[in-house]
Amino acid sequence: MVDAMTLMEVGGPVAATVGGAAYLRASHPAAYWSTIGLPVSTVRLLGSYGSVMDSCGLTVPPSRLRVWATRALTHREVRPVPPRRGMIRPTSTGLRLRLRLAPGQEPADVAASAERLRHAWGVHAVHVSVVKPGVVELRLVGYDVLRKVRMPRGDGGGFLRVPVALREDATPFVRDYRTVPHQLTLGATLSGKSMFLRHLIAGLARQPVALVGIDCKRGVELAPFAPRLSALATDPTQAAALLPALIGLMEERYDLIKARQGIALDTPNEEITSDIWGLPDDERPVPVVLFVDEVAELFLVATRKDEERRDEMVTQLIRLAQLGRAAGIYLEVCGQRFGAELGKGATMLRAQLSGRVCHRVNDEASAKMALGDIAPEAVGAACAIAPELPGLAVAGDTSGGWSRIRTPYLSLGDAAAVCREYVHLVPDLPALDPFRPAMPARAASAPEASPKSVPVLD
Structure with missing residues (x-):
């Protein structure tokens, strides 16, 4: 006992x-x-x-x-x-x-x-x-930080820098548009690609930049962020009209840069620039970030007329990818696949997108489209992502380095609330005014029901 x-x-x-x-x-x-x-x-x-x-x-x-x-x-x-x-x-x-x-x-x-x-x-x-x-x-x-993501405190990013995910070494993955101007994000349905996009938009909405969206799925992904968008196209016809406006905006900025370059002999070297960041603060135009959701919808055609429009849009996207950085125009292209089978110009456009993020994909070929040409060793890691881990992705760059990242959960309502809160930061760009999305009207509050009369009993 x-x-x-x-x-x-x-x-x-x-x-x-x-x-x-x-x-x-x-x-x-x-x-x-x-x-x-x-x-x-x-x-x-x-x-x-x-x-x-x-x-x-x-x-x-x-x-x-x-x-x-x-x-x-x-x-x-x-x-x-x-x-x-x-x-x-x-x-x-x-x-x-x-x-x-x-x-x-x-x-x-x-x-x-x-x-x-x-x-x-x-x-x-x-x-x-x-x-x-x-x-x-x-x-x-000490433990698997990607199982339950908690972003480190005190890293607010910076101008054109948005911390959107957590790396497997517990450091934040920061989307830096000044360092990597254009990026391609691939992922299958329910892989977390939309969550990655929400964090980007919510982070940029707090900064003095212009946000432009092309969402050919009738705007179901980008329409909730309409209060903060300077322009939005929800079908290929609208996109075909929006892209030339962006090309014209880019050409105007190039004219501004050329006018500021060393024309006079006594111009100091520090005032000679090849992009908008060398311009004085009072002359520098606002940066523009173009989000293209489901890029394959811009390539798919049904008739001969649609094929001509497709070729024109692809050419304009390639021009923006090649020349947009100096003009302060950056591309964020998203989709499920992005291979040569989409049509002429797909491979050339993909080659201009130096940043790559690959979420869970349905086949190895899709992972090779995203990472095979910059980090071949990362293809196997991308194919090994389980469906039970939405938001997990492999991020690579042109240096050959890659790492696993995971995006924390952000509800659509919270991201839309951030866009409504910072609606005053929408810049004045007359060239994009015709494409400014209409502000959804708030539902009128229902009138209060009149109280029922109660008979007075003696």
């Missing part, structure tokens, strides 16, 4: 602690990491750093001076030297530390051992980035 009571007194709290930790890890991974995972992983890293580096092949033979000093002063066995470790910096999602590589090592050596380091230190993932020559940073992620 005494043994049973002792077992209950000791085993009960232990079982409760273990069960609570397991529940916390499964349901609230961020809280589990902050309370249990962080100290455990830190102790494990500090205690096994040298042996882990040696087993991963990241050590080098010591210098002759080090060998002589070790034998003369300590009489201990001389061991291989691991990379010099910097201070460990804990974060809300993991750990960060810098390593100074030994002579003869390169960052690729550390990146090749990332999976071994992950298992050795008991973390979810290890990411390696180069800080400067000879110094790399290890970002240890």
Whole structure:
């Protein structure tokens, strides 16, 4: 009886602690990491750093001076030297530390051992980035940050910069139009492509930019954001009229740039520019972001007349993609597929869209359309996205780098409310006034029902 009571007194709290930790890890991974995972992983890293580096092949033979000093002063066995470790910096999602590589090592050596380091230190993932020559940073992620996305605080983006998703290394994925002017976003139905678009529009709606939309699905995707849009086309006929207006706007801006360029000999070099960003603030036109939802609808034709209109629209889109950056006009093209089978000009237009985001697709060919020509290794990752993870995508760039990202949930009503709140930021662009969407009238409040008369009883 005494043994049973002792077992209950000791085993009960232990079982409760273990069960609570397991529940916390499964349901609230961020809280589990902050309370249990962080100290455990830190102790494990500090205690096994040298042996882990040696087993991963990241050590080098010591210098002759080090060998002589070790034998003369300590009489201990001389061991291989691991990379010099910097201070460990804990974060809300993991750990960060810098390593100074030994002579003869390169960052690729550390990146090749990332999976071994992950298992050795008991973390979810290890990411390696180069800080400067000879110094790399290890970002240890304690749990799967893409399972339940929480965007980091304090990153408001900036002008023409919108944080729209979270990377798998717990850093924000920022859509920067100054760095990547044009982008292609592909994804199947219910893959999260529309959620990505909502975040972009809601983020840009707070900035002094002009938003233009082409939504040939009768406006079901972009119509809720009409209060903040400067122009909206909801079918190919309207798009065929809107695109020439954008071409004319681009040509006017080029005329403004040429008029400002070094005409006189005494013009300072800093006043000579090749884009709108070199113009004075009072002369610089407002940037324009063109959203094209379901781009395949612009390519599909049924008659000979439609084919001529299609060729003209595709040519105008290609011109905007080639020349729009200098004029402050940026493209955001979305669709389910974007291959050569759409027709003439599809491949040429896709080549101008340097930014690529691929959500879940229905076949490997669609993933190759998005990522095959810039990051072939990312095609397999895009094909492995499960339907149970909407918003998960693979983002690549022309440098060959790629990463997994996931967009947090944003309801359509919240995104539309942001557009209504910042309707005063719609710029004055006379060339786009004919295409300005009509503001939906608010439903009149129903008149209050008159109270029924109640007979007075004596």
